[in-house]
Amino acid sequence: MTVQTSSGPALVLGGGGVLGAFQAGFLKALFRTGFRPSMIVGTSAGARNAAFMAFRPDADGAAELARIWTSLRDRQLFFFNPMRAAVQLMSGGLCLSRNDMLRTLVERNVSVDNFAATAVPLYITTTNLARACKQVFHEGPVSRAVLASAAVPGIFCPIEIEGDLHIDGGVVANLDIETAVDLGATEIIAVDLSRCMDGRRPSNLASLLMQTLDVIQRQRVDHDVGALAARARITLLQPSPDGGFGLGDFHHVDRLLEEGERMGESALALCMGPDGRMKPGVIHDPLHLHEWPAHAA
Template sequence: MSEKMLAFVLSGGGNRGALEVGALQALFEHGIRPQMLVGTSAGAMNAAYVATNPTLEGVQKLAELWLKIAKEDVYPGNHLTMAWRLLTGQDSLFPNKNLKRFIEAHMPPGIRRFLDIRDVKLYVVATNLNTGQIQVFGDDPSTPLLDALMASGALPPYFPPWSYEGWQYIDGAAVANLPLGVALDRGATEIYAIHVAGSERREPYIRGLRSIASQSLAAMLSQQLERELERAAARADVTVHYIKLEAFQDLPFWDFDHAAEMIEEGRRAMEEYLHSPKPLTAPRALPYWVLQPLWRVERWLDGLLVRS
């Protein structure tokens, strides 16, 4: 009989990542503690911070961090700054130096590499821009945590790619926004998958660069999520709890002023789920050993799309 391994999997979500903090508070308050944390982008930063102190106290400190973060800590400048960077051919609309400085300033003492995290397993998901493939940081314990987090959160066009050991990396959402497969491949037997969901609105005609880009990203993430959930549900030996956090979808990406409300909403949503949990059930009759090669082909095709 395989050893039990409880994992929390946290999606990307940008400034809405505060929703995950409330959900984590509820889990810890109910005595549900992970042995593995997996995250993408904002979810990676939440996962990493909790991994350094996987207790309710650690989650409360993460909440305090979200309450103090400001726009300038992540997105310095204004619309004129963005326009200038765009017109002068910069790699992104914002530099990443402020975000790097913020992460460094709030990294707990003595935590620099994955090997410094001893109480839980931590995995951070990014996308290798050069190959188009998923990159899972944490398999090599000597990897600097800062490099992993900067790579996982390098979302185009907002931030430039992050360079590490000769490769360029971008936000993990390009290949695995809710990286259930990472947890499954590393032995998780029960998973709480916390998904900061984007808009699912269907409009007859979409106009404007921002709206078109947003809807294109939503379509890509929706297909990706469906495959991840199908794969997880097909595993009869794994219990998967899927918690969808949908609030604050219309919040501008630079707005960090509603963290307190989002934390409370995340807690409410998780409490509601825990009151009446409904783990995923397999939607298909095909066995896991048949589906696994198909998922690998789909991941390979996703990589080709990223490279193109």
């Protein structure tokens, strides 16, 4: 099976903490087909995956990305300490957790820390606090943009870039299909992780903050997809992996990678047309394709 890429599908990767491992599993299945995106747009956890794949946009790169996620399975993206959180809140701190591990992860796995060095165009979405708007980075250090895009408000400290503070891009565009369309993409494959925490009960302040952000993100994704489906051929994957994990808990990485790869293989079999192009619509789990009205047969 080979994905037809002459028209240059864009790849858009949304955020979702450890669910980025599910996304990485899907990318393994996708890139095994010979897929090569015309551009990659990433937000939050999707920004980390996007940055890596922009440097190595092939099957070997996707396999290495999965290995990186596997290496994190006994760690946590953030460490929530109630005592430290109380001190931070009382002293006027801007975050509950340090992002040292994330910084190290990004810096170690970005081969040349500059957007100009990527093999395919890379766009990283952040939220500019000073200007109260979305900002998309395409120049300068990749690691800085990725850290800013993944700076979950209240959990990770904002990242200062050129005098402005930036936080998680998911606040304004967790699945930034809009940027891909505005840049001229007419075919898009997008992975939306905003449906993955349905029905979960938050276990601490950090998970409450992340699930609150998740609700906001879902509303924006629904709005953007509805508005943009008529302007581009969008294939949207919306997985619902089995529960039992937190967005910052990496103990379930192996299972998420396996589920992502399995769903990717099934989705490709379901949605690949005879011309090698992906059918437009939303792929839900349990697996079925809901085509957009404008594209329905």
